[in-house]
Amino acid sequence: MITAISLQGVTKQYDTFALQDVDLSLPEGQVMGLIGINGAGKSTLLRLLMGLIRADRGEVRVFGQALPDAQVAVKRDIGYASDDMRLYPGQSLRWHMDLIRRVYPSWDEAYAAHLIQRFQLRPAQTLGGFSHGQRVKALLLLLLARHPRLLLLDEPTTGLDPVARGEVLDALGDVLRDERRSILFSSHNTAEVEQIADVITFLHEGRVLASRDKEAFLDDWRRVLCRGNWDDAINALPGLASVRCSPPLIELKTSAFDHSTLPTLQALGLTVDSVEAMSLEDIFITTVGKGKAQ
Amino acid sequence: MNWLTSDLRTVRTLVLKDWQVYQKQLAGFVAGMLLALGLIGSGSPLVAAAGALLLLVLLLVVGSYAISASIIAERKQQTGPFVMSLPVTPMDLFWGKLIANLVIYLVPFLLVGGGLVMLVQTTPLPDGTLPWLTAIFVFTLLVFCIFLCVAIVVDSEGWNVFAMLALMTLVGPYIYWISQFDTVIRYRATDVVVWGKPLLALLGGEFVLMVVAILIAGWLHARKRSFL
Numbered sequence A: 001m002i003t004a005i006s007l008q009g010v011t012k013q014y015d016t017f018a019l020q021d022v023d024l025s026l027p028e029g030q031v032m033g034l035i036g037i038n039g040a041g042k043s044t045l046l047r048l049l050m051g052l053i054r055a056d057r058g059e060v061r062v063f064g065q066a067l068p069d070a071q072v073a074v075k076r077d078i079g080y081a082s083d084d085m086r087l088y089p090g091q092s093l094r095w096h097m098d099l100i101r102r103v104y105p106s107w108d109e110a111y112a113a114h115l116i117q118r119f120q121l122r123p124a125q126t127l128g129g130f131s132h133g134q135r136v137k138a139l140l141l142l143l144l145a146r147h148p149r150l151l152l153l154d155e156p157t158t159g160l161d162p163v164a165r166g167e168v169l170d171a172l173g174d175v176l177r178d179e180r181r182s183i184l185f186s187s188h189n190t191a192e193v194e195q196i197a198d199v200i201t202f203l204h205e206g207r208v209l210a211s212r213d214k215e216a217f218l219d220d221w222r223r224v225l226c227r228g229n230w231d232d233a234i235n236a237l238p239g240l241a242s243v244r245c246s247p248p249l250i251e252l253k254t255s256a257f258d259h260s261t262l263p264t265l266q267a268l269g270l271t272v273d274s275v276e277a278m279s280l281e282d283i284f285i286t287t288v289g290k291g292k293a294q
Numbered sequence B: 001m002n003w004l005t006s007d008l009r010t011v012r013t014l015v016l017k018d019w020q021v022y023q024k025q026l027a028g029f030v031a032g033m034l035l036a037l038g039l040i041g042s043g044s045p046l047v048a049a050a051g052a053l054l055l056l057v058l059l060l061v062v063g064s065y066a067i068s069a070s071i072i073a074e075r076k077q078q079t080g081p082f083v084m085s086l087p088v089t090p091m092d093l094f095w096g097k098l099i100a101n102l103v104i105y106l107v108p109f110l111l112v113g114g115g116l117v118m119l120v121q122t123t124p125l126p127d128g129t130l131p132w133l134t135a136i137f138v139f140t141l142l143v144f145c146i147f148l149c150v151a152i153v154v155d156s157e158g159w160n161v162f163a164m165l166a167l168m169t170l171v172g173p174y175i176y177w178i179s180q181f182d183t184v185i186r187y188r189a190t191d192v193v194v195w196g197k198p199l200l201a202l203l204g205g206e207f208v209l210m211v212v213a214i215l216i217a218g219w220l221h222a223r224k225r226s227f228l
Helices: A042-050 A071-075 A093-103 A109-119 A132-144 A162-175 A190-196 A214-220 A232-236 A261-267 A280-293 B008-040 B045-077 B080-084 B090-122 B127-153 B157-169 B171-179 B182-187 B197-222
Strands: A003-013 A018-027 A031-035 A057-062 A078-082 A150-154 A182-187 A199-204 A207-213 A222-227 A240-246 A249-254 A271-277
Touching: A003 A042, A003 A182, A018 A042, A018 A182, A018 A207, A031 A042, A031 A190, A042 A057, A042 A078, A042 A150, A042 A182, A071 A078, A078 A132, A093 A109, A093 A132, A093 B008, A109 A132, A109 A162, A132 A162, A150 A162, A162 A182, A162 A190, A182 A190, A190 A280, A199 A214, A199 A280, A207 A214, A207 A280, A214 A280, A222 A261, A232 A240, A240 A280, A261 A271, B008 B045, B008 B090, B045 B080, B045 B090, B045 B127, B045 B157, B090 B127, B090 B197, B127 B157, B127 B171, B127 B182, B127 B197, B157 B171, B171 B182, B182 B197
Parallel strands: A031 A182, A031 A199, A078 A150, A150 A182
Antiparallel strands: A003 A018, A003 A057, A199 A207, A222 A249, A222 A271, A240 A249
């Protein structure tokens, strides 16, 4: 299996922030959603993968090639868009398309024309006259029409209205039909990550808190409401991430729910009222909260 | 990073990009310079003086405009990440910016310089003024080169503005200084073109300074281990 992205022991230190000992890998053809609050280190991670910054320690590889040394070869295979990236406001979309076509032999003019129709963009219009949503779509068009093997998208839907966000996510959904295409995208919108990601990674204060298959994430996490008296042995429950006690009610959130969880609680004298699946947002908030508590 | 290892095709693409982005504004500056040349050749001393001043101002402004628009404004407008996301190295970007700006400046510089030489030789204006005019032109080129190198190497907008103002303020004293050269005093108002050793040495020194500025900027840029 080809590994699209591989980070091993990566550290990047800034004055007020550090990405610390990041180990992460993404097999080719998978979609990884990188979730974290502002300042968690998502953009730093993506810049490392583009070779724009150099890690202080550790190894960064994309398609097996070390970065930033192999950045020219690697960037031919990457489509990168970030929230702080702007196109030339005085130039038209057509001018940008011609520029990209000159740089990338893989440029697909027919697909570009299709995306222009789909996103309802006007190629002759200068970017300065585009709305934020149109600018994001234009940037995506420039990336997608050259068929990169890996898409690195840093907060691609930030600031978009719901309609534009839906169009962008639909376009990404189409890209996913190509099973060899890999995507790493960062967001603090857990709903859209849940919609398209295969793998979920939580990043907080420069550290990877968790990185797992989405289905496993959602299957293993449960919110359990119980009734009974508090027993310190509850703290030893496997995967316990959060406890709220408001006698006689006790709310537990666990990341290791399985067939043994309920019998264990009953053995502790608790009556289980309900067991609920958790949303990715709830899982993220609980994971971050657990990290802070530790 | 070896600062000579750049991909020629990539650099050419970057230069062409900047040329396309700023060619309209450049055309405006060239039109203004041609107007200034017309004023110089008008025959009226007052109008010619106004034309000469306009030409000098435009020569300085076109350089600072090109640098401000293509380097400093790109940082503010955040088009830099877009360019960095292309398959380019930091040194490709260095050469691209350097050559693009030199081309953007040298086109009007050589056009207007050539026009001025023709004007002097085909009108009653004294030919002996050519060495003096050449020295002023080359100094504006030196000012441009140093400001360009500072702008490429230094990210701080404040330091760039300081460098631009400091270099601009040197132009007046420089013109006063070269006007005191013996050959300039003796031959500027005649039709005899005399360069003289001091003026030639000065011009040679200015070209050396340009090369040194570019080498220092390249060396500093090559020490960057990544874009950001």
